[in-house]
Amino acid sequence: MTTRSAAGPDPAEIYLDHAATTPVAPEAVAALGRGVALHGNPSSRHSAGQAAREAVDGARAAVARLLGCAHDGVVFTGGGSEAINLALLGTFAAAEWRGHLVTTRIEHAAVLGAAGAAATHGVAVTVVPPDPSGHVDPERIAEAIRPDTLLVSVMHANNETGAIQPVERITEIAHAAGALVHVDAVQTAGKLPIAPLRADLVSVSAHKFGGVKGVGALRVPAGHELTALIHGGGQESGYRAGTENVPGILAMAAAAEVAVTASADPVVRAHREHLRARLLAGLAELDGIRVHVDSRVMAETVSVAFPGVRGDTLADLLDLRGVHVSTGSACHAGSESPSHVLTAMGVPADLARSTVRFSFGSTTTEQAVVTAAEVTVDSVRGLRRSWGANPA
Amino acid sequence: MTTRSAAGPDPAEIYLDHAATTPVAPEAVAALGRGVALHGNPSSRHSAGQAAREAVDGARAAVARLLGCAHDGVVFTGGGSEAINLALLGTFAAAEWRGHLVTTRIEHAAVLGAAGAAATHGVAVTVVPPDPSGHVDPERIAEAIRPDTLLVSVMHANNETGAIQPVERITEIAHAAGALVHVDAVQTAGKLPIAPLRADLVSVSAHKFGGVKGVGALRVPAGHELTALIHGGGQESGYRAGTENVPGILAMAAAAEVAVTASADPVVRAHREHLRARLLAGLAELDGIRVHVDSRVMAETVSVAFPGVRGDTLADLLDLRGVHVSTGSACHAGSESPSHVLTAMGVPADLARSTVRFSFGSTTTEQAVVTAAEVTVDSVRGLRRSWGANPA
Amino acid sequence: MGRFSPTVVDHFTNPRNSGQVADASVRAFVGNPVCGDQILLTAAVADGVVTDIRFQAFGCSASLAVASLLTEVVKGKGLDEVAALDADRVVELAGGLTPDQRHVAGLAADVAHRLVDNFHQGVNDDDPISCGA
């Protein structure tokens, strides 16, 4: 166990894996401490309990602003995956597992896993492929929708490539057809505006925007029929039983407030775009690299193939040189099969396997990105040399 | 939102609601801080991720010692209710909702709620009543078991009354009949030894023994067929998808180590018994009170009826005088119907409604208990006087 | 305790005029059939004015507080003024009640009205009758 005492990465480290998880924001650390000090159970009627209840209510208001919904439209969960599973399985369970689900091949494992579980209950599932650009064509969604389609689930931006999906257009199409929409906004919350999304259900995960791991939230509209995954004491309006994660919820709210403010700031957005440009300019020294998605893309997420090296090998070498990046999504680290997202986009397996994802967050500096690009160029050259390939 | 900065109750407060939740142990606060500083995702292959992974593995070993199982038999969840729902619904989902569940009328809402959800999937459920003593008779369980009984779920000790259930005898009976056993050990973890339990599945919740809210664990034996509630990235051996709550898990492990050590200490156990005796001796000043369960009971949990007052009114008055107690379980606070546990024991509704629960934890001092008894005696007298009853 | 107004807390922790008036002119007893809470008022009335009043109550914290408050409000008032008290006014006097406490005000208004009615009709309640809350 580490004995480091302060939050956040050590200064010699260049952490470019914010799409996997982010350091906890100082404001969130402070809120976590306040939450720990609230020792009562929010369900207890005494003042210690009521103090915890009021704090959770305050946090709910802040997260409601992030999600763009009424306070009582926020359901706190034990993470993004749980929020997603609740959205999909809860909706279909309430419909007694009747109806049809439309989703896409580039969704996160939580959506695809929940869709698979829904299928075992008898739900019909259509999984739409993306275009080679990494974007889902709304027309493909329109074609997939059937008269019995209950729910369409599409991510706001892809975690591996950063591709921003046309969720507003998809929502229009789905709503016109009488279907509900779930948007997995885990990657975009705190980076792109999600409050305006017209989707019915929206999932977020605190640790992706400066909160702590193991806390998420789902936007649930008034009147939506949803069956809980976790039954019991009636917390979260009956949608999620169990004593509330008071410190985690307070930290999520504090992180949301910081992130929402920052993401609305044009200077911050311009800085992120600048970081992306600097990284790509640095990497352009190398021959043959391929940026998987470079338009309609989050500035923060840069997915690049380096032909002639294995992506995991490159990530290991960068790690040993102090630069933390990932191969595709964190969940897939270590698994041998190439990314399901890149595969769905038609990227050949060897190119997919040579891919590394750089992702930025609020703590990323220009210097870090410039250094990371230099170290990457040098590392790719070294690996190509070991392989006897032209290192350029 | 409070601005108190240190963890734990304010010193003027007498907190006797540890069965609802406990202050976070200092060791757990420290571990939480270490967890927050581990900014990597345990699924990331870089060293920041691996450091988080190693910390979670270390915590898993500590929680395995609490639960008395192999490291890979520990599944971390987002709380006790989730662990319970995973145990029940996961087991029956894996059996394609065939088979029979035996449980009891005094279980926590999480068990009864999960049992209800299982029933909607077609599982046959038998709910056994307790004896008037508050204990489930193993013979009643034996009678309820059928050839198709897949699982028996009984709590280790009741959260409202403290009654310790004969779970070892019930496990023998169930195993002899070929059924699996789940024990809800949320109330006993860190107080009574749970590692020796021969049950197959055992649920615990961190915040009941000095950890933080929103973290739990389930003991799952090797080879047990269990379907996840939350599908996705394959974390927790595929039993619980989602980025791990690293700080919460580390805090749980630290709290478990402290609690396991303390609960094995005869001095600590004797002290808790002494606290119980002192409280009851103090309350004995009053006429007509009734201790709902006073044998085969946890020292920490004292459930007392005060005829002539409403329990919630007494709890409010104690709260205003700095003593925090609860009426039955925290989840039921504010609901008007009398406790399902006391009702199942045959306690008349008016006596059930006049009940208050005092519960102790590691921070409870003798002085606090003596003062609480005095304040309670005085408060009951005052309320009885308002009612024109003999206040004695 | 944020669930209660300061006035409710004050009367709850420090009730005024509990007990019974020794030679009461009238007694009124009302209960809420749903929650079981009950208030008994005994009062001395002279020249149409409540000269003394005491309460006994069994119930939730707010009901005890409101019973105590009621005695303070009513003492020295004319019976017509007491008859004019309604639930909204009780909520106001109590410094506000949360939605789930609000039926307490109905109980209090009912028992106040009953006191006036009983006095005019020359009857007394021995068992609680139901309030309309």
Place this chain on the structure above:
Amino acid sequence: MGRFSPTVVDHFTNPRNSGQVADASVRAFVGNPVCGDQILLTAAVADGVVTDIRFQAFGCSASLAVASLLTEVVKGKGLDEVAALDADRVVELAGGLTPDQRHVAGLAADVAHRLVDNFHQGVNDDDPISCGA
């Protein structure tokens, strides 16, 4: 990085003898069909002793490290000693490999054996042949 032994980290970040021996006496090329990793060895052999050896490798971090390590271990050794190298010995020389890295040792042992065999048979590999790992 806890996933790798210090020896593996050393050879991975600082590979020895990469490239090809100019006038190689023998070349051996082995690939793992499952993961696709490949090692090419070229060596100069004189009097039954490996006097010079270089590697080229494409693959996971451990495979690159082990390829580099192998050249250091083999250089100056007799062919019979090289033939005696087995996967367990490679694991040992690498300072330990985790279970999922272990097949790297098979790849390394295979390419070493192939080098000896090819030398004795006077053949050379141009395309990678599969290792038995």
